[in-house]
Amino acid sequence: MIPIYNILRMCKKILLSLFLLLGALVLKAQDFKVVADASIPSDAAQVLVQRFTQMLEAGGLTVVEEGADVITLTPTVTDRTEVSGQVALTVDLKAAAGEVEEVFPIKGVGENEADAWQRAVKQILPRSKAAQSFVGKLKK
Numbered sequence: 001m002i003p004i005y006n007i008l009r010m011c012k013k014i015l016l017s018l019f020l021l022l023g024a025l026v027l028k029a030q031d032f033k034v035v036a037d038a039s040i041p042s043d044a045a046q047v048l049v050q051r052f053t054q055m056l057e058a059g060g061l062t063v064v065e066e067g068a069d070v071i072t073l074t075p076t077v078t079d080r081t082e083v084s085g086q087v088a089l090t091v092d093l094k095a096a097a098g099e100v101e102e103v104f105p106i107k108g109v110g111e112n113e114a115d116a117w118q119r120a121v122k123q124i125l126p127r128s129k130a131a132q133s134f135v136g137k138l139k140k
Contacts (some may be wrong), residue, residue, distance in 0.1 A: 030061050030139065031068035032097065035122040040075055044117035048073055048124070050093065059135030071097040071138075080113075087115040093124070095134060102134035 034052045036045035052071065053063045062068075072095070079090035086109055093104045108120025125131065 025033065031064045032056055032061055032071050032138070033064060033066070033068045034071045034073065036073045037075060040073070040121075041114045041117045043114065044121045048093075048121045051121065051124045051126055055124075055131045056134060056138070058126050059132070059139065061135065061138060069097050070094055086111065087116045087119055089113070089115050091120055093121075097138060100134070100137045102130060102137065104130055 007109070026077055034049045034056070036048050040048065052073065056063050056071075074094045074096065076092045076094065077089060078092055081088040088107070088109045090107050091105070092094070095102050095104065104124055106120040106123045108116040108118065110116035110119050
């Protein structure tokens with residue numbers, strides 16, 4: 001006859017294994033691919049994808065090249081001003097993955113439009129409250 005504590009120990013191990021398996025399946029479903037809109041200059045787009053990759057990885061999500069949910073980064077230029085050879089951009093950058101969306105307002109000033117874009121996208125900080133909010137929504 002098997003003592004009751006041995007039966008309970010086996011049940012506990014089985015439940016733990018099931019929870020670990022379920023956790024692995026949930027984490028596998030949280031793979032993402034980050035894609036910047038073609039209207040963003042290529043150098044700025046590379047920085048933008050890098051920032052969002054850091055943001056997602058810091059939140060425990062995985063960024064892959066293929067076979068994942070796509071996060072699309074789409075800009076809306078709300079203001080563009082040229083003064084004394086400087087270009088100032090104000091942009092609302094929308095990050096969207098399915099029904100999850102977050103808008104990141106950014107501004108950049110540079111010698112030309114590409115430089116202004118570069119400076120604007122560097123304002124997105126992977127550990128900011130907006131970034132944490134976006135990653136939290138993706139996890140749900």
